Amino acid sequence: xxxxxxxxxxxxxxxxxxxxxxxxxxxxxxxxxxxxxxxxxxxxxxxxxxxxxxxxxxxxxxxxxxxxxxxxxxxxxxxxxx
Amino acid sequence: xxxxxxxxxxxxxxxxxxxxxxxxxxxxxxxxxxxxxxxxxxxxxxxxxxxxxxxxxxxxxxxxxxxxxxxxxxxxxxxxxxxxxxxxxxxxxxxxxxxxxxxxxxxxxxxxxxxxxxxxxxxxxxxxxxxxxxxxxxxxxxxxxxxxxxxxxxxxxxxxxxxxxxxxxxxxxxxxxxxxxxxxxxxxxxxxxxxxxxxxxxxxxxxxxxxxxxxxxxxxxxxxxxxxxxxxxxxxxxxxxxxxxxxxxxxxxxxxxxxxxxxxxxxxxxxxxxxxxxxxxxxxxxxxxxxxxxxxxxxxxxxxxxxxxxxxxxxxxxxxxxxxxxxxxxxxxxxxxxxxxxxxxxxxxxxxxxxxxxxxxxxxxxxxxxxxxxxxxxxxxxxxxxxxxxxxxxxxxxxxxxxxxxxxxxxxxxxxxxxxxxxxxxxx
Numbered sequence: 001x002x003x004x005x006x007x008x009x010x011x012x013x014x015x016x017x018x019x020x021x022x023x024x025x026x027x028x029x030x031x032x033x034x035x036x037x038x039x040x041x042x043x044x045x046x047x048x049x050x051x052x053x054x055x056x057x058x059x060x061x062x063x064x065x066x067x068x069x070x071x072x073x074x075x076x077x078x079x080x081x082x
Numbered sequence: 083x084x085x086x087x088x089x090x091x092x093x094x095x096x097x098x099x100x101x102x103x104x105x106x107x108x109x110x111x112x113x114x115x116x117x118x119x120x121x122x123x124x125x126x127x128x129x130x131x132x133x134x135x136x137x138x139x140x141x142x143x144x145x146x147x148x149x150x151x152x153x154x155x156x157x158x159x160x161x162x163x164x165x166x167x168x169x170x171x172x173x174x175x176x177x178x179x180x181x182x183x184x185x186x187x188x189x190x191x192x193x194x195x196x197x198x199x200x201x202x203x204x205x206x207x208x209x210x211x212x213x214x215x216x217x218x219x220x221x222x223x224x225x226x227x228x229x230x231x232x233x234x235x236x237x238x239x240x241x242x243x244x245x246x247x248x249x250x251x252x253x254x255x256x257x258x259x260x261x262x263x264x265x266x267x268x269x270x271x272x273x274x275x276x277x278x279x280x281x282x283x284x285x286x287x288x289x290x291x292x293x294x295x296x297x298x299x300x301x302x303x304x305x306x307x308x309x310x311x312x313x314x315x316x317x318x319x320x321x322x323x324x325x326x327x328x329x330x331x332x333x334x335x336x337x338x339x340x341x342x343x344x345x346x347x348x349x350x351x352x353x354x355x356x357x358x359x360x361x362x363x364x365x366x367x368x369x370x371x372x373x374x375x376x377x378x379x380x381x382x383x384x385x386x387x388x389x390x391x392x393x394x395x396x397x398x399x400x401x402x403x404x405x406x407x408x409x410x411x412x413x414x415x416x417x418x419x420x421x422x423x424x425x426x427x428x429x430x431x432x433x434x435x436x437x438x439x440x441x442x443x444x445x446x447x448x449x450x451x452x453x454x455x456x457x458x459x460x461x462x463x464x465x466x467x468x469x470x471x472x473x474x475x476x477x478x479x480x481x482x483x484x485x486x487x488x489x490x491x492x493x494x495x496x497x498x499x500x501x502x503x504x505x506x507x508x509x510x
Contacts, residue, residue, distance in 0.1 A: 021128065022221030023119075029222050034206050034307075040440040043306060045206030047437070047470070049213030049220070050124055051117055051155075052194045052336075054465035054492075055437060065465075065492065069216070070153070071171050072119050 009077040024068035024079055025049065025056045035068060037082045083180070084149050087113040089391045090165065090184035092156055092339060095123020096377045097369030098190035099139050100384030101391070105188075106146035108392040113182060114148050115167055117155040123192055124212055125377050127219050139381070154180070158488035158501065159343045162364075166488075168497045179497035186364050186391035189340050189352070190384060193370035195237075195330035196473045198421075199435050199443070200428040202302030207326050211241040214328035218248055225249030230311050230324040232256040232299050235332035235419045236267070242291060245328070252291035253324050256313050258298045258331070258422050267418035270411050300428060302327060332419040334473045335371040341486045356402050357395065358387035366391055374415060379408040426478055435478070436471040438464020443478075452481035465492050 008017050011031050018027050025046045028035055034043035035056045046056035051070045059080040060066040068079070089105040091098045094116035106112040114121070120128045121143065126136045151167065158166040165182045172178040195210040197203070209217065211233055218224045229250045231242040238255055246252045257264070297315040302308055310323045340352045346361035347353070351373050358366045366387040369380035382405055389398035429435065431444035439460040449455040452462065452475060461475070462468030467490070468483065475481045489498065 019221055023217070026217050026220040026222035029207075029217065038204070038437065038440050042204055042440070043206055044204065044437070045307070046209060046217060047197070047213060048194060048210050049216035050194065050210075052466060052469050053437070057465070067170065069220070070118055073221075 007073045007075050007077075009073050009075070009079060011079045012081060018073050020073075022073045024058065024060065024066070024071045024073055024077070027073050028056070028058065028068055028079065028081065032081055035081055083151075084111075084113070085180050086183040087111050087149070088184070089113075089186045089188060089388070090115065090182055091188045091190060091388075092116075092165070093123065093190035093192055093369070094118070094121035094150070094152070095190060095192045095369065095380065096126060096136075096139065097192075097380035097384035097387075098123070098188070099126075099143050100381045101188045101190055101366075101368055101388035102148045103139065103142045103146045104385045104388030105392040106148045107142075108389065108394050110392040112146070112148045113151060113184070114143075115151040115154045115156060115165075115182065117153065117170060119153055119171075121150065121152060124216065127216055135377075135381070151180075151182070155491055155493075156182075156339055157490045157493050157497070159339065160488070160501065166497070166501045168493045178494060179500040181501070184364075186366065187343070188358075188366045188368060188384075188387045188391055189343065189345070189360075189371060190367070190369045190380075190387075191336040191339050191371055193333040193335045193374060194469065195233075196332055196334045196477070197329070197470055198331050198425055198428055198477065199433050199471075199474055200299055200301060201430050201433050202304070202308075203329075204434055204437055205302050205304050205308045206306070207304075207308040208302055209326065209328055211238050211328040211330040213330070214326055215241045215244060218245060218250075224326075226251065227325040228253045228323065229326045229328055230254050230256070230299075230313075230322055232297075232311075232313070232327065232329040233331045234258045234421065235330070236415070237330065237333070238328075241328055246290055253322055254313075255291060255293045256297040256299065256315075257293065257295050258425060259418060259420070260296045263420065264295070264418050267414050270414035296422070298422075298425060298428070299327065299329060331421060331425075333370065333374050335374065336469075337371060338467075338469070338486050338490050340367055340371055342488060342490060356386075357390035357398050358383055359390065373409070373412040375408055375412040376415075379405070379411070382408065421477060429478070435474055436461040436464065436468075438462075438466050438470075441471075446475070446479070452483055455481070467491070 047053040056068040088110040090113045091102045102114040154167045300314045301312040352367040368383035368387040429443045441461040
């Protein structure tokens with residue numbers, strides 16, 4: 001079966017359509033300003049883009065602390081940020 | 083899933099791919115474990131236009147009998163001959179952890195960017211240079227966005243050229259090194275035709291944006307996300323409005339796993355013999371962890387390691403000669419990217435150095451070592467385990483990372499429990 005060209009997922013409940021092969025981190029930056037809040041309450045977003053810095057971690061399908069830069073968007077995925 | 087191999091390779095960038103392919107082509111059973119969704123590492127990341135060398139190696143990888151563990155992250159080396167790894171995208175916790183057994187291990191863990199803290203650097207939309215490139219290749223729409231590229235090293239030009247080709251408006255490239263420091267690198271480029279071609283290609287692309295040398299960001303501004311950056315050149319400061327700042331100060335090797343495996347580190351890099359063997363028997367290392375030298379060198383070292391690990395020493399030795407000129411490039415690159423001591427004054431007292439634990443510069447100044455600072459401020463104790471602030475504090479204070487401990491990355495409790503159960507069975 002051929003892979004679909006587009007994927008629909010939700011970020012904080014809002015529907016988002018992205019190209020197949022898009023990382024969750026990239027999807028996040030399309031619609032939200034940040035991925036997590038730091039321990040002193042600063043908004044943070046991806047820094048290294050390659051799985052090193054942990055700034056991009058989000059909750060995916062209920063599983064917290066997922067590195068969004070190393071996970072590809074999948075159909076029906078639910079991404080949550082604080 | 084098969085979890086026992088003659089040769090296990092960690093890292094599926096150019097060095098790891100070359101190692102795995104050469105070993106498998108000689109009949110060894112080979113495993114290739116990598117934490118990204120697809121092979122290629124950072125330089126051959128999916129979504130980028132691939133050159134013929136990359137295409138060739140990818141098709142050899144497809145054809146070779148290599149068991150690929152893509153999306154798996156190694157978090158421990160509990161004993162000789164064994165690594166523990168966890169899947170990154172797993173909901174079913176039982177299958178998330180695996181013990182990987184090997185006769186020979188090849189570490190091709192690559193490098194990461196060096197980040198230097200400056201006021202405002204924690205704002206969203208400030209990334210590494212390679213970081214923004216990775217996100218753009220990962221689907222982030224960049225066309226029409228204003229991007230400032232800053233830091234040091236040849237990666238900046240490559241990233242600026244690629245982002246411009248994707249339609250980004252590159253508002254400037256700030257390179258901290260002076261022209262004369264960079265000039266020596268260009269001399270080396272003439273000795274390596276492949277790199278010269280790359281440089282020429284970037285040179286043409288880069289006429290489209292202003293390049294400032296001896297120039298760096300001193301502050302980033304924005305409300306909730308980046309809006310502008312103040313840059314400085316020879317004492318003069320001015321502000322540049324932008325949507326993204328892509329800022330990285332060259333590369334530092336990923337040494338955590340080599341250190342945990344007990345490999346000798348000298349001057350910040352893994353030491354190896356001619357055949358890429360480390361100080362630990364049956365453990366090889368190839369690519370950036372042995373010296374920042376780029377893709378051609380990584381491919382060569384990977385091949386040498388793969389052949390040597392598969393018991394083909396004469397063939398491995400035949401490749402060693404080519405490495406000599408590449409070693410010269412490593413040294414030239416290191417000297418071209420030497421950091422200006424003035425960059426030590428970028429961070430102010432309230433600038434966060436450790437982003438995981440939000441530790442500001444002022445909290446660190448009274449300590450004399452990385453260990454003391456960790457124990458008393460939690461600097462370097464967060465999820466990234468000092469991978470970002472460690473390189474910054476090494477430059478700012480001269481602190482050396484003296485040890486690493488498992489787990490190398492945050493893992494699920496289920497993985498630690500599974501690992502302990504397996505270890506228990508082995509020792510009974």
